Amino acid sequence: MAELDTLLDSVLNRTEHVKAILVTDKDGVILAKALHADSGAGILEPAFSATFSVASEQCGKLGLGANKMIVSTFDGDQIVQFNHSPLILTLLASLDADPGVLIAAGRDLAEPMRIVSETVAKTIQYEHKKEY
Amino acid sequence: MLKPKAIAQVLAQVNTAGVKATLLLNPDGSLISFAGWSEREARVLAAVASNVWFAYERHGRPAGSEVINEDGKESLQDLILECEAGKLCVSRASKMLLCLVADEETEWGLLKAKVIGNNGYAFVRHPT
Structure with missing residues (x-):
């Protein structure tokens, strides 16, 4: 995970106006993170990652296939979340950031995220088998 | 007064x-x-869009970054969801919600521009 932290840090440093990049599970538990120096500790709260899981699940009922990404724009900031089931990649940025740049930054991380997601999914499966 | 035909x-x-x-x-x-x-598809979509919108409005952003607007509420401006077979854009239009469904080829910017353009109509800005 240290390698993933370093990768997230490099993306954070080269993308303007990004406040934080987080890799969480569907419940919001953080696996890797990169935070801007000015970001408050509240960013690490799990609830908003869990909201993405709920929204993603709801999207499945629309007949448009599985959800891949959600971009939410608030008064002060914008959040881009990618679904790499069972993990979620979140980019939090100020309104000054271009959404296209954020989406491109998230897509740059798609391959490393795929590798980590597959490993996590296998581990979860293995743990479930051990339980039964 | 809303004019259903015009809408x-x-x-x-x-x-x-x-x-x-x-x-x-x-x-x-x-x-x-x-x-x-x-109508059946539209009703399902309306229910899901409203549900997702309010989930995001209440818990969609990290604590400590809330901006409270003049009404004393946090304000979610718009929400764009990308699925495998299409895109969905939800935005506030006065006290209502405006929702666009597009195919997967549609560009994000166009979708957002259409929402902003539609919000510019007088009936959406001043529904009463």
Whole structure:
């Protein structure tokens, strides 16, 4: 995970106006993170990652296939979340950031995220088998 | 006073360049008017869009970064969801929600521009 932290840090440093990049599970538990120096500790709260899981699940009922990404724009900031089931990649940025740049930054991380997601999914499966 | 005929006509004008359906709904998910898609599909979409919108409005951003607006509420401006077979854009239109469904080829910027353009109509800005 240290390698993933370093990768997230490099993306954070080269993308303007990004406040934080987080890799969480569907419940919001953080696996890797990169935070801007000015970001408050509240960013690490799990609830908003869990909201993405709920929204993603709801999207499945629309007949448009599985959800891949959600971009939410608030008064002060914008959040881009990618679904790499069972993990979620979140980019939090100020309104000054271009959404296209954020989406491109998230897509740059798609391959490393795929590798980590597959490993996590296998581990979860293995743990479930051990339980039964 | 809302004019149902005029609303349906305006919503139908949005359904170009990959946009398949446009809906205007109340915050509780009840449908006001729609263009494109069947009524059954529109009702399901309205319920889901409202549900996702309010989930994001309440818990969609990290604590400590809330900006409270003049009404004393945090404000979610818009929400864009990308699925495997299409895109969905939800935005606030006065006290209502405006929802656009587009195919996967439609560009994000176009979708956002259509929402902003539609919000500019007087009936959306001043519904009473």
